[in-house]
Amino acid sequence: MSGLEALFSRRLVVCVGPGGVGKTTVAAAIAIAAARRGVRTAVVTIDPARRLAEALGLAPGSDDLVPVDVPGVEPGSLRAALLEPKRAFDALVDQLAPDEATRDSIHANAIYQHVSDQLAGSAEYAAMARVHELSARSDIDLLVVDTPPSAHALDFLDAPARLMGLLDSTFLQWLIHPAASAGRLGWRIFQRGTQSALHAMERITGLGFLEEISEFLLAFESMAGGFRERAHEIEALLFGPRCAFVLITGASAASLAQTEAFRARLGDRGIEPAAVIANRVRVWPNDRVLTDPSESADSKASWNAILSQALRPSLGADAERHANAALDLLDGYAFGVASDRAALGPIFERARRTGAIGRVVPEFASDVHDLDGLAAVEAALFNEDPERP
Amino acid sequence: MTSIFERRLIVVTGKGGTGKTTLSASLALAAAERGLRVAVAETGRDGAMARLFGDPQPAGYPGREVRPGLHVLHLDPFEALAEYLDLELPLPGLSRRLLANRSFRSWLEAVPGWRELITLGKLWHLEQQEDQGRPRFDCIVVDAPATGHGLTFLDVPRVVVSAVRSGPLRRRAAAVEALVLDPARTVILPVTLAEELPVSETLELVDRLVRERGVSVDRVVVNALEPQPAIDLSELAARLEALPAELAGAPSPHGIAACARHLKQRTDRQQEQLKRLREDLDLPLVCLPRLAGGVSGLDDLRQLTIHLLPGIDA
Numbered sequence: 001m002s003g004l005e006a007l008f009s010r011r012l013v014v015c016v017g018p019g020g021v022g023k024t025t026v027a028a029a030i031a032i033a034a035a036r037r038g039v040r041t042a043v044v045t046i047d048p049a050r051r052l053a054e055a056l057g058l059a060p061g062s063d064d065l066v067p068v069d070v071p072g073v074e075p076g077s078l079r080a081a082l083l084e085p086k087r088a089f090d091a092l093v094d095q096l097a098p099d100e101a102t103r104d105s106i107h108a109n110a111i112y113q114h115v116s117d118q119l120a121g122s123a124e125y126a127a128m129a130r131v132h133e134l135s136a137r138s139d140i141d142l143l144v145v146d147t148p149p150s151a152h153a154l155d156f157l158d159a160p161a162r163l164m165g166l167l168d169s170t171f172l173q174w175l176i177h178p179a180a181s182a183g184r185l186g187w188r189i190f191q192r193g194t195q196s197a198l199h200a201m202e203r204i205t206g207l208g209f210l211e212e213i214s215e216f217l218l219a220f221e222s223m224a225g226g227f228r229e230r231a232h233e234i235e236a237l238l239f240g241p242r243c244a245f246v247l248i249t250g251a252s253a254a255s256l257a258q259t260e261a262f263r264a265r266l267g268d269r270g271i272e273p274a275a276v277i278a279n280r281v282r283v284w285p286n287d288r289v290l291t292d293p294s295e296s297a298d299s300k301a302s303w304n305a306i307l308s309q310a311l312r313p314s315l316g317a318d319a320e321r322h323a324n325a326a327l328d329l330l331d332g333y334a335f336g337v338a339s340d341r342a343a344l345g346p347i348f349e350r351a352r353r354t355g356a357i358g359r360v361v362p363e364f365a366s367d368v369h370d371l372d373g374l375a376a377v378e379a380a381l382f383n384e385d386p387e388r389p
Numbered sequence: 390m391t392s393i394f395e396r397r398l399i400v401v402t403g404k405g406g407t408g409k410t411t412l413s414a415s416l417a418l419a420a421a422e423r424g425l426r427v428a429v430a431e432t433g434r435d436g437a438m439a440r441l442f443g444d445p446q447p448a449g450y451p452g453r454e455v456r457p458g459l460h461v462l463h464l465d466p467f468e469a470l471a472e473y474l475d476l477e478l479p480l481p482g483l484s485r486r487l488l489a490n491r492s493f494r495s496w497l498e499a500v501p502g503w504r505e506l507i508t509l510g511k512l513w514h515l516e517q518q519e520d521q522g523r524p525r526f527d528c529i530v531v532d533a534p535a536t537g538h539g540l541t542f543l544d545v546p547r548v549v550v551s552a553v554r555s556g557p558l559r560r561r562a563a564a565v566e567a568l569v570l571d572p573a574r575t576v577i578l579p580v581t582l583a584e585e586l587p588v589s590e591t592l593e594l595v596d597r598l599v600r601e602r603g604v605s606v607d608r609v610v611v612n613a614l615e616p617q618p619a620i621d622l623s624e625l626a627a628r629l630e631a632l633p634a635e636l637a638g639a640p641s642p643h644g645i646a647a648c649a650r651h652l653k654q655r656t657d658r659q660q661e662q663l664k665r666l667r668e669d670l671d672l673p674l675v676c677l678p679r680l681a682g683g684v685s686g687l688d689d690l691r692q693l694t695i696h697l698l699p700g701i702d703a
Contacts, residue, residue: 019405019535020587049586165495240519253685254437261434285429285647290640306639320627325620326645332616332681333648339682365654367585 004275004357004381008034013134013144013235013274017248018258018267022279025368026248026361027146028080029377032070034142035078038353043068044131045146046083050274051369055082063087063130071370081134083146088184089126096226106258124156125227128225128234157238157269160231239263244274247356249282249347251340256347275357277381282336283362289382293334393527393608393701394420397516398568402533402594404587408612412580412677412686413532414441417692419702421459422694425527428452428460428515432508432534432542443687460526466504469511470497477557505545505564513565516574538584543577543602544571572605580610581666583659584692592669594673608700609672611663613679615656617628622653675700 031043097103417429436447452462474484
């Protein structure tokens with residue numbers, strides 16, 4: 001197996017890439033392809049387009065697994081779930097809170113209500129916790145995950161570590177338990193330099209603000225053990241051999257720059273993506289190269305003459321105008337195809353060097369929002385034809 | 390409708406991949422070329438904005454002038470916080486020491502909304518700055534975080550005002566909130582593609598911004614529209630399909646017809662989404678064409694400003 005089918009032997013496939021490149025459709029197409037080959041697959045998606053969600057049978061407000069009915073896929077082998085980070089986080093709090101009082105006080109906290117999904121990447125953390133939970137199920141062979149859109153690339157990778165860092169933070173310990181922390185060596189060193197700054201900060205932020213924030217964080221301390229344990233398990237899954245990362249990009253300069261940043265962040269973690277997929281790439285219809293933007297003016301003039309002559313019997317005097325329009329259109333098309341191809345050159349070159357699978361999904365005439373569209377994406381990813389560029 | 394440049398703060402927001410950065414850069418270029426002193430601020434990764442202006446070096450913080458009258462900066466929250474603390478704290482250097490402390494940073498990372506608040510605070514500060522009796526910047530363009538995050542970005546001052554009872558932080562947040570809500574000074578400029586998902590998000594965004602938050606939105610930019618061809622593409626395709634599939638010495642007529650049909654379908658789908666925007670939004674749309682070679686430098690930005698100006702500076 002030299003194609004993307006190699007992904008199906010993993011437990012978890014994580015689709016990452018900049019916002020707006022079509023992670024959801026690619027994730028769904030990979031999942032359908034896996035299910036078609038008899039792999040019991042679940043696709044976990046976040047924020048799909050409404051019509052795509054409907055096509056998959058997903059309804060907002062529920063994060064349950066639902067069966068997806070796709071022609072050519074044995075019923076039961078494909079399921080889908082919506083990932084709702086806020087809901088997942090609430091569920092996690094309910095699960096990990098030591099008692100009802102703690103749980104209620106967290107839910108009642110004003111800061112939690114306003115911004116709980118931003119706490120130290122908690123949305124990403126919760127999303128990954130839900131993925132981890134699903135990956136433990138014995139009735140699922142493969143989980144394909146569409147990652148949350150995040151302001152900072154790959155937040156979800158760092159979310160477990162960030163949350164652990166917070167809970168271990170001496171600063172937090174000091175704010176929560178000033179007396180107990182006073183004797184610690186690390187704290188004394190920290191304190192010597194910054195105590196006056198902290199007093200000044202209190203003056204700046206307003207009376208009680210630091211305490212207020214910390215009171216909120218304190219509630220989480222009671223759940224630290226549970227969070228920490230979960231975080232370790234999530235990290236082991238994400239960075240272990242059972243997980244593969246698929247990098248998805250568009251062909252625009254902005255998209256490629258962000259993709260490169262994602263790749264570098266994965267590289268920091270010692271991860272090379274298993275596959276690189278360029279989505280919505282301008283290609284020739286039916287894979288047929290018609291012309292090249294570098295074609296000489298002379299040959300264009302001669303094309304125009306030939307085409308005009310061919311059109312003259314039906315169009316008469318209007319033949320030349322049509323020939324001009326046709327060749328202008330062809331010119332623009334060729335330029336678009338060549339631009340995308342050139343832009344994608346470096347990322348595919350790197351994929352080749354690192355042994356990653358490269359694939360191109362063409363730009364279709366309309367958005368992919370139904371099972372037919374997904375089938376077209378699937379065909380582009382899994383047909384015999386290897387990558388085009 | 391008034392010129393968008395009469396506003397002090399233009400916040401460009403939209404779904405990922407809709408072209409926020411290129412739109413912000415084009416706006417800034419247009420403003421600078423009509424003689425305004427303009428700052429354009431990046432909130433994401435550093436570097437993309439300066440590169441669009443042909444400068445390979447990231448602008449960094451507090452940024453620099455990349456063209457006459459055009460200042461680019463990267464709104465790094467840690468840098469902004471250090472600057473703020475330096476202004477407020479009695480002892481110079483203290484803020485750096487505090488911010489260099491790993492434990493403090495780890496705690497700070499967990500404080501919800503601090504990045505957004507300090508980022509907006511810095512924008513407020515830029516808006517307030519004066520140079521020889523007139524504003525240092527006539528106009529500040531912000532390449533804001535993507536929608537979803539974009540709303541949170543603007544929500545934070547209100548949350549602080551409601552969560553913190555008193556003190557300087559509350560006063561600062563209230564000043565920032567007043568700037569964001571002042572239609573004479575601030576406008577939010579959503580940018581979208583003419584595709585289903587971005588259009589749905591834009592409709593939702595505008596509704597929430599205007600109805601729930603009361604901020605000013607007076608137009609929406611629709612980016613990357615396929616250029617409308619001068620000729621009817623279906624008719625052209627039909628004419629070409631009536632010819633032999635191949636012609637000696639010229640590209641295949643049927644091949645060109647397939648390209649024409651593809652473009653026709655794309656433009657039709659885009660027109661449907663434009664129609665949705667027109668019907669569901671009571672706002673003017675500013676349409677920008679898709680540049681075949683993408684937007685990677687000053688020449689591309691110039692081309693975009695030509696299309697942009699009639700809709701924003703009229």
